[in-house]
Amino acid sequence: MTNSTGPVVAVVVPLDEQTNDDKFDLTSHKTARRNVKLIVVFAVIVTITVIFAVVLGLTIRDKGEDEKHPPVYPIITNDSYRLPTDVTPINYNITLQVFLGVSVAFTEDQPTFHFNGSVEITFRCETSTAFLLLHQHMGKLQVAQVSDVRLADAAAAGTESSVVRVVDRQLFPVHDMIGFYLDDYLVPGHEYTFTLEFWSTPQTTPSLSGLYPSSYVDSNGTERYIAVTQMAATLAREVFPCWDESHFRATFQLTVVHDENTIALSNTEIALQRRQ
Numbered sequence: 001m002t003n004s005t006g007p008v009v010a011v012v013v014p015l016d017e018q019t020n021d022d023k024f025d026l027t028s029h030k031t032a033r034r035n036v037k038l039i040v041v042f043a044v045i046v047t048i049t050v051i052f053a054v055v056l057g058l059t060i061r062d063k064g065e066d067e068k069h070p071p072v073y074p075i076i077t078n079d080s081y082r083l084p085t086d087v088t089p090i091n092y093n094i095t096l097q098v099f100l101g102v103s104v105a106f107t108e109d110q111p112t113f114h115f116n117g118s119v120e121i122t123f124r125c126e127t128s129t130a131f132l133l134l135h136q137h138m139g140k141l142q143v144a145q146v147s148d149v150r151l152a153d154a155a156a157a158g159t160e161s162s163v164v165r166v167v168d169r170q171l172f173p174v175h176d177m178i179g180f181y182l183d184d185y186l187v188p189g190h191e192y193t194f195t196l197e198f199w200s201t202p203q204t205t206p207s208l209s210g211l212y213p214s215s216y217v218d219s220n221g222t223e224r225y226i227a228v229t230q231m232a233a234t235l236a237r238e239v240f241p242c243w244d245e246s247h248f249r250a251t252f253q254l255t256v257v258h259d260e261n262t263i264a265l266s267n268t269e270i271a272l273q274r275r276q
Helices: 020-066
Strands: 087-099 114-125 131-135 141-146 149-151 166-172 177-182 191-200 210-217 223-230 251-257
Antiparallel strands (some): 087 114, 114 191, 166 177
16 A cells, blocks of 8 residues: 555656757757858859959950050042141251262263262151151152161150061152051150161253252353252152151251262251261
């Protein structure tokens, strides 16, 4: 017999109900760790993508900088009477060697008078261009050689290409013009220089323009032969290639090479005389 003061109640709790909170905590930790791993992997992928994009962008930019587009040249037509204003001449340094001959008589076979020379032209680029157009008289002058175009201003020599190559030339006889095609564009605001070598073409008829032969009789009655110049208006192109329009103002230095039995006269002060 058992004595009892009240009912005895036994409560049985299942095992899975006893550990439910512990299982929830364990699952939460696993989920958190998984999320951290996903975030790390995503960050790594983003970093690699950004690095790849930067490297690819630099490669494309460098490639684009290395591959320059060829220059675009103007089209000169028979209506192109005036020179473009892309460049402005600053100075002409001219050397002329005159062969006066023994007379001013012209023959079909052997004109006695002729000359050759060179001109170093310094000019300023006003508008970006890869084409130089200037005057050259087609009937009296021929350009033999042309140098590459070089930077004349020392301040820009370290910032831009110092040499621009002349890749071709073209004559425009209708307007007494000669054009030079460059392999790259000139930079506005910079000064450049290039040199042209030329000679006079044989003349079978006398002329009173450009650099031409003439004669006079001295006080003793002896005929003397001279070479004189007439370069007013549009006649300078008969002596050397130039921008032969009145609004193209420039300074000049002139060297005359002549026979020792002749003299050279000028309307300006002679800076130097020497015998070669």
